[in-house]
Amino acid sequence: MTRATVRAAVPGTREAKLVSYARLAKLDVFDYYLSLPVVLSAVLPPIGGFDPRTLVTLGLFGLGAVLMTASLVAFDDLTGYRDGSDTANYRADPTLRRARRKPLVAGTLTEPEVVRFGWLTAFAGAGVFAVAVATAPYAPQWTVWLIVANFVFGIQYSYGLKISYHGFQEAYIAALGWVMVLAPYGLLTGRFDGFVLVQALLFGLGPLLFGVYSNTNDIAGDRSVGRPTVAALTTPRGNRRFVAALSLGEFLLGAAASATGVAPWWFVLLMLPVTVLRARQFGIGFGPRGDILRARAIGFTAHRVGAALLVTANLIAAVTP
Known part of the structure; x- marks a missing residue:
């Protein structure tokens, strides 16, 4: 089954670009971002008075995480499309709703559009993370290095070094969740x-x-x-x-x-x-x-x-x- 066959089998592949980009970013999968209420619940009770920087820092970190993740999954889709693995994974039933979640497979976005989106969200995410660190009540070095390492490896999950193609896929999936809790907690409290x-x-x-x-x-x-x-x-x-x-x-x-x-x-x-x-x-x-x-x-x-x-x-x- 060719890519064109998969596209043809997916109903309703014509859609607004904004919707396609939202699908590309997997914005409906918010599970990593649930770390934010977990961290908020961990830092608010011990604080005697409300510090507005808590919500500002947490919000900025969350936005940076959304942008970084959007870049990660965009490049992951790009690599999966280029090597044919995404098409192969939808061969059994290309009409499944999940096939629409791959805009390249469905034909609603082009490769240049996905590349531009991946780099734009990567640079934007890096900038937002930098602002989050700069405005945080605390910024211990271990927290900063966690954020930097997570960002660098995240962008190269399936692109560049392609760490998920060298046996580290499962490790990074878990590590991303660990960083999503530990890093903002460190920024907000300065402690481990x-x-x-x-x-x-x-x-x-x-x-x-x-x-x-x-x-x-x-x-x-x-x-x-x-x-x-x-x-x-x-x-x-x-x-x-x-x-x-x-x-x-x-x-x-x-x-x-x-x-x-x-x-x-x-x-x-x-x-x-x-x-x-x-x-x-x-x-x-x-x-x-x-x-x-x-x-x-x-x-x-x-x-x-x-x-x-x-x-x-x-x-x-x-x-x-």
Whole structure:
């Protein structure tokens, strides 16, 4: 099946450019940006008086993250289109709604338009991040370096160095979530906190635990272009064990934090709804029916529930001894 065939099979591919650019930026996938309310809930309670710089810095960091992510996914789509992996991944059913989310595959944007958009959002994101650091109440060096490293590697996720094509895809998906919590927290407080670290690690596992289901669905396309995801490199049994280990590790991280006093004793209990969703997600994705895309959708729900529970945990911790 050619790219032209995929385009022809996707209904309603003619649409306004603004809509196509929004699809390219994946603005409807807000899951990484849920770090902002998590961080806000972690920094507001201990503050005696309201500091307007808190919201200004957090808002600027969030805008920078949106722009950087838009650049990342634009270049990712560009590379996936050029090497044919996106077309291959939609071969089985090109009429799926998700095919419209790839404007290059659907033919609603051209390669030059995507390249310009990728660089424009990258430079804009860098500028906004710089302003966020300059206006932040604190700017410890570890926080600044986290932001810089995340930006540099993010732009080269599938472009330039193409780190996701050299075995680091899963690591970066999780690391982006970790930075999205730790960096703004550092800018707002100037300190490093063990409980916030646990929250950052759990938050980063959220996108990873719907990303690995996407990779499972995209094995054929990724193998065809040599993209070394765990799903593409290992056997179905090995991939199933990898996803199971991540799902169990998420629970064990919260349990260990509660057991050691890094988190409140009740934290692991509060997060149990996420554990239940993970068990359901795994059963649907790797059970007898093997409905990977439905399991992936449950992953979004689990992550969003988890973010809400992290906010709840911070608010409870603020009012209890």
